[in-house]
Amino acid sequence: MFVQTVDYCSAAAPARFVDSLRQSGFAVLVRHPLPTRLIETIYRDWLDFFATGDKADFRFDPARQDGWFPAEVSETAKGKQQRDLKEFYHVYPWGRIPPALRLDALSYHGVANALAAELLGWIEAALPSEVAQDLSEPLSGMIKGSPNTLLRVLRYPPLRGDEPAGALRAAEHEDINLITLLPSASGPGLEVRDRTGQWHAVPYESGALVVNVGDMLQEATGGWLPSTPHRVVNPEGEWAQSSRISLPLFLHPRGEVVLSARHSAASYLDERLRELGIRT
Ligand SMILES: O=C(O)CCC(=O)C(=O)O
Numbered sequence: 001m002f003v004q005t006v007d008y009c010s011a012a013a014p015a016r017f018v019d020s021l022r023q024s025g026f027a028v029l030v031r032h033p034l035p036t037r038l039i040e041t042i043y044r045d046w047l048d049f050f051a052t053g054d055k056a057d058f059r060f061d062p063a064r065q066d067g068w069f070p071a072e073v074s075e076t077a078k079g080k081q082q083r084d085l086k087e088f089y090h091v092y093p094w095g096r097i098p099p100a101l102r103l104d105a106l107s108y109h110g111v112a113n114a115l116a117a118e119l120l121g122w123i124e125a126a127l128p129s130e131v132a133q134d135l136s137e138p139l140s141g142m143i144k145g146s147p148n149t150l151l152r153v154l155r156y157p158p159l160r161g162d163e164p165a166g167a168l169r170a171a172e173h174e175d176i177n178l179i180t181l182l183p184s185a186s187g188p189g190l191e192v193r194d195r196t197g198q199w200h201a202v203p204y205e206s207g208a209l210v211v212n213v214g215d216m217l218q219e220a221t222g223g224w225l226p227s228t229p230h231r232v233v234n235p236e237g238e239w240a241q242s243s244r245i246s247l248p249l250f251l252h253p254r255g256e257v258v259l260s261a262r263h264s265a266a267s268y269l270d271e272r273l274r275e276l277g278i279r280t
């Protein structure tokens with residue numbers, strides 16, 4: 001298996017987790033401490049919000065980037081022409097959140113941040129000394145108190161068959177941030193590309209947690225950990241009839257954190273947002 005499934009509770013978990021990240025940029029954690037019931041509630045409530053909520057009142061703010069991004073303005077992945085087949089909502093603790101959804105979203109943001117800090121500690125402990133010594137500060141410290149960490153609630157609508165040729169739920173891309181925590185979505189479709197260009201489905205297991213390396217961690221480790229291209233493919237059969245909800249938490253360093261000789265977190269993010277057409 002290209003992406004390993006790791007039992008969070010096992011003694012070997014930290015080593016196996018980092019091994020999988022090093023090999024594929026991804027790992028799947030089972031028996032992790034994130035509350036599955038809370039995640040299920042969030043999926044159900046936000047599905048409802050996307051279907052019937054007053055989402056137009058929460059249209060995204062182009063400068064602050066919080067709020068609802070309709071499908072018509074959805075991301076175009078770096079180097080791609082087609083828009084992704086998705087709508088999404090950017091939750092920041094300081095940003096606008098629909099009041100009925102606020103408590104659960106912030107509660108999840110809190111527990112997932114704490115787990116992310118622990119996982120960054122596992123990664124840091126496994127770094128070879130020549131990589132560790134170049135870090136400007138401990139990895140878990142880079143995200144502490146960061147206003148940039150983003151909880152994204154994504155809805156991929158059912159497929160109607162009239163989608164533009166070549167359009168995917170999410171086109172191939174890399175995440176820009178340090179690491180991403182992605183609880184199992186409400187349906188399959190996530191795929192990861194290996195170095196030979198072959199695509200591998202990420203094992204789909206409900207209740208599991210997918211973790212992946214982003215460009216900022218690749219940058220901070222001088223490439224010791226790879227940020228791996230991934231995508232969400234359009235399903236066939238029954239899965240095509242229903243929406244797919246997912247809830248990635250993108251762990252971002254504070255803007256002033258130095259990642260490498262060429263980039264701070266802020267300068268790296270700015271470059272990417274321009275490439276994505278989100279910032280002009
Ligand atoms: O929905 C998913 O499973 C993955 C989403 C993703 O890769 C992203 O939003 O960066």
Ligand SMILES: [Fe+2]
Pocket residue numbers: 173174175230
């Ligand atoms: Fe992603």
